[in-house]
């Protein structure tokens with residue numbers, strides 16, 4: 301959200317005019333991580349000693365039925381989080397990998413990947429509401445306000461002028477209108493795998509983060525000789541609401557995040573948004589036929 305506000309982010313104007321995050325940042329993600337992990341930019345509570353960035357190898361293939369993804373990256377030494385009892389936010393899961401897929405129909409997806417789901421008023425973000433349940437909205441706020449996209453709200457404040465609070469978590473559209481957005485592909489398909497519980501989840505993000513309802517994901521996650529490896533298999537076609545269907549000849553928006561070292565919620569490493577395609581030389585992540 302703050303990336304849209306000029307006083308916080310040098311890229312806000314060109315982004316609004318259509319640039320992608322990768323247009324400016326593709327080659328410098330490690331430097332950006334360094335600025336955030338040292339507290340120089342964006343991050344008010346950086347855990348001392350946390351690594352700034354993770355170089356990840358992403359490989360993709362497909363056959364007639366499925367998309368196959370493989371992620372690999374180096375493990376890290378444990379850095380206790382000072383403001384959490386025991387130093388681990390999610391003691392059950394050392395590592396989680398999540399990814400989002402979307403068509404261009406969801407606003408910002410084609411320019412920003414997952415970043416369009418992140419708002420100043422989400423749980424663990426600085427502007428989160430103290431008692432979201434009090435608003436009585438049709439949202440699961442047990443753990444606080446989770447990711448949402450703009451299409452699910454009647455208004456999302458993106459300028460923050462004259463002290464206006466950024467976000468719009470409580471400006472929820474009516475159920476019927478949200479269903480209509482879902483049918484119009486205005487959602488982010490969300491997949492996640494967790495190392496400790498072994499959970500493999502397949503959901504979507506529209507009015508909130510929903511971790512069920514997808515056609516089902518198959519995956520593995522393990523650490524060996526200091527390297528983490530995740531493999532994921534997903535059907536190319538699905539009729540389930542909240543799933544996108546991947547056809548050849550089209551590009552899809554793709555972004556992923558790694559919660560390394562027992563972290564949770566906003567304390568993850570996130571990728572920029574990339575383009576995924578099948579046998580498509582224009583794709584940044586090109587899944588080749590097996």
Ligand code: HEC
Pocket residue numbers: 303308309310311312314315319320321322323324325331332333335336341342411412415
């Ligand atoms: C037109 C170029 C441009 C675009 C497009 C752009 N940025 Fe930036 N971004 C910048 C510049 C310049 C800075 C450094 C100066 C500043 O912080 O204002 C920056 C800073 C940042 C930082 C802080 C770390 C750092 O290196 O200073 C983050 C994080 C960031 N951008 C993320 C994004 C994301 C996410 C998007 C897409 C939603 C995006 N940017 C789009 C130009 C751009």
